Amino acid sequence: MSSLNKNRASLLARDRKDSKLTVLGRDLIRNRYIYLMLLPVIVYYAIFHYGPMYGLLIAFKNYGLADGVWGSPWVGFAHFQSFFENHFFWRLIRNTLLINLYELLFAFPAPIILALLLNELRLKFFKRVVQTISYLPHFISIVVVVGMLVDFVARDGLINNILAMFGMEPIAFLQEPGWFRSLYISSGVWQGVGWGSIIYLAAMSTIDPSLYDAARIDGAGRWRQTLSVTLPGIMPTIVILLILNIGSMMSVGSEKIILMYNPLTYETADVISTYVYRKGILGADFGYSAAVGLFNSIVSFILIMLANTISKAVSDHKLW
Amino acid sequence: MTYKRSVGESIFSWFNVGFMLLLCTVTLYPFIYILFASLSDPTEMARFRGLLLFPKGFSLEAYKAVLENPMILVGYRNTLYYVVIGTAINLVMTTLGAYALSRQGVLLKNPIMFLIVITMVFNGGLIPSFLLVNSLGLLNSAWALLLPGAINSFNLIIMRTAFQGIPVSLEESARIDGANDWVILTRIILPLSLPVIAVMILWYTVGHWNSYFSALIYLRDRELFPLQLILREILISNSTDNMMTGAATSDRADIGVTIKYATIIVSTLPILLIYPFLQKYFVHGVLIGALKE
Structure with a gap:
């Protein structure tokens, strides 16, 4: 195994002793460029893939364009x-x-x-x-x-x-x-x-x-x-x-x-x-x-x- | 190692070659028919019945009508715009995602990958996507065609697999020299990944060129229509009448027939022309995708 990977492995080993939040914080700082690159990707998937999944709520609602997804009244399984x-x-x-x-x-x-x-x-x-x-x-x-x-x-x-x-x-x-x-x-x-x-x-x-x-x-x-x-x-x-x-x-x-x-x-x-x-x-x-x-x-x-x-x-x- | 071919095998070989020739004919004849028909004289073509083996007479009237048709030109321009901008967005987004998700030692990598894979098996479907685009105010705008498909998850995975195949030692030596991820991506990973990038450009480009459905549901303004939507009107909704404004009145009804064929040729020619040269990249891409399975 190469030195850099060893270095990362030892960092991960140290992480194990700390609380999850500290570990996450350290990871976010260490890989800040990677997370910066991921940001538009995550935003894209959140909006254009998970957005419509949230929008599926209207299957149980009487959807009106003016009321929006959340504001429309529930109708249960009527549809x-x-x-x-x-x-x-x-x-x-x-x-x-x-x-x-x-x-x-x-x-x-x-x-x-x-x-x-x-x-x-x-x-x-x-x-x-x-x-x-x-x-x-x-x-x-x-x-x-x-x-x-x-x-x-x-x-x-x-x-x-x-x-x-x-x-x-x-x-x-x-x-x-x-x-x-x-x-x-x-x-x-x-x-x-x-x-x-x-x-x-x-x-x-x-x-x-x-x-x-x-x-x-x-x-x-x-x-x-x-x-x-x-x-x-x-x-x-x-x-x-x-x-x-x-x-x-x-x-x-x-x-x-x-x-x-x-x-x-x-x-x-x-x-x-x-x-x-x-x-x-x-x-x-x-x-x-x-x-x-x-x-x-x-x-x-x-x-x-x-x-x-x-x-x-x-x-x-x-x-x- | 040689061995004697039995009579049955020889017969099979001839049958096989015959079958392949038939397949090629069945595949190519529709294109040949359309090419010949588009070059035919409209009046003769309108009366013609049977298998077309060469153009009936010769006339470029149909092409003239097509190229003078403002909607076709607008459609062509819009499609070029969607292809160029759309593919650029696709490439940037897919590359960023593929690079970030192919690195080792990133804590949130697997959860994010999992969330992406979920979207490949389950999605909100047509109506919620339509309402989302509507509520974002993108309805009837070019962005409705460019943003919702910014990343194709299959392509993301193919690219990620390709990036993972690049030796880690290259990345490490760069890191020791002080390179950050941005430098590693642009100076090391991308130059070593040209084949997969070529495949991505081709797939996204062909996808944008051929797509009509998003435009059908999201666009109202005819000035924004891509070529495929105009084609749909001409070829399927049979509204050649709209196109005949440029043609002489006497053979209006006739030229409608050849205009259809000329439209197909004009809209498909770019792909038919570049296809033979790019074929190996397309095939290469399928193989990368297949290796994943």
Whole structure:
């Protein structure tokens, strides 16, 4: 151990004898520059992260802009109750869960399969080109992605033109509730599959090459090597990401859906976060929508805790 | 070590290459279609049905209309402003936090880190954040886009991890020479952390360039709108009518079609152009983030 660390360690040892306040005072003086640097960071987190948490109190209040968070009258769990009794409640829960379920079924395995296939490409140059192209959509803004989608699936758009070539009737994709999830998930896969594969490719690059040599000596072909070496090698990464995914089953971001949906497709498209947006930001029903948001956060929080506990139990990997 | 490839494996290899070519086509064709369509003659494009394999006729009318559109120019200017100022704020704040939280022997380090991690799993949500911005008087001001996202906690942790990887001995020898934390940060840590700083600049920049949601909820004044919000109006709310004031009356309806495509190209071009050169940094960043897990 270096002299300076020893010096700090001895200071810490001396600290142990003194009262907590003295210790803290001494630490604040000793590390004054560090705390000075931390000051804006702490202020930022206090205002913009803990501020809204305090603001969650309005979920239990009849919030009026003039009264403020503290001054508004309490209403207890009235907002929660009216949400649970709302006839859209089950539709919101169902849509939120189903979109996540389909993502788990299609969007989750897609990057794994792509990574496995990329790993089998012999020409390194070709592999690099494919990777570069497949990462590209990740950097396109969601507005442009949805804008392109809207244009392509329009009545006279690219997709319907192709369907017409095969003599099929045009489909009003964005007006049909039945198509919403397919469009949402497939455009998500289109945008994210390449980028998502990076993490698995990175995991593959850490696999010991001698394992492949050993497998080859034992007569394993490429298929066998993939099954017995590559897949087990990336399994920890897959498990972690899977658990993270399951942990976020109850949350779907509103940003993309708000761009894609319309009242005709609310039946399948409306999720909790978009409902909060409509009720709160557009409808200014702050107390109620904050309660709906809080309900969603609490369920998500419980799920992620559960996921982390399971992750700790089944593997050494945990999120924190 | 060589081994013979079985017939099945050869077939697979060809299938695999074919699949990759298909993937590239599916990924790139939408961009190519839009590029060709934007360069097409508006009247021909309006009547065109099917797969576009080359521009239909040639016309720069749409680009002219887009570049003459005052809202697009205002949006572009605002976005550049938000990107530059926003990324600068992000960098300063993230660096300060990452440095302070990566030092050894700071008593309150772990409690503060814990409080930061909590915000990653639990947050107040949309409505309380909106009301906070409102009560701070930031509604309808540029600060509403710049301050609430000043630090991305994931980025903070990635940067902190990178700082922790720098040998402590460098810091110690500087300290013996009388350097304080500010000097250590600016003279030792930052010059040794250029790759992670590049990643941060790129991620924050792309984030600001592409974001529309904060602007959607916090801004009312059209003079403050970033490009993405203008794009949303043109591409999704279909208000190309607003844009046609500059075009000749006869082909108004037609040019609306190509204007959309030209708008996409104009707004996405900066990212498409710099992307191939910066790709390795993006990937590098993902790997730093992955190592943390």
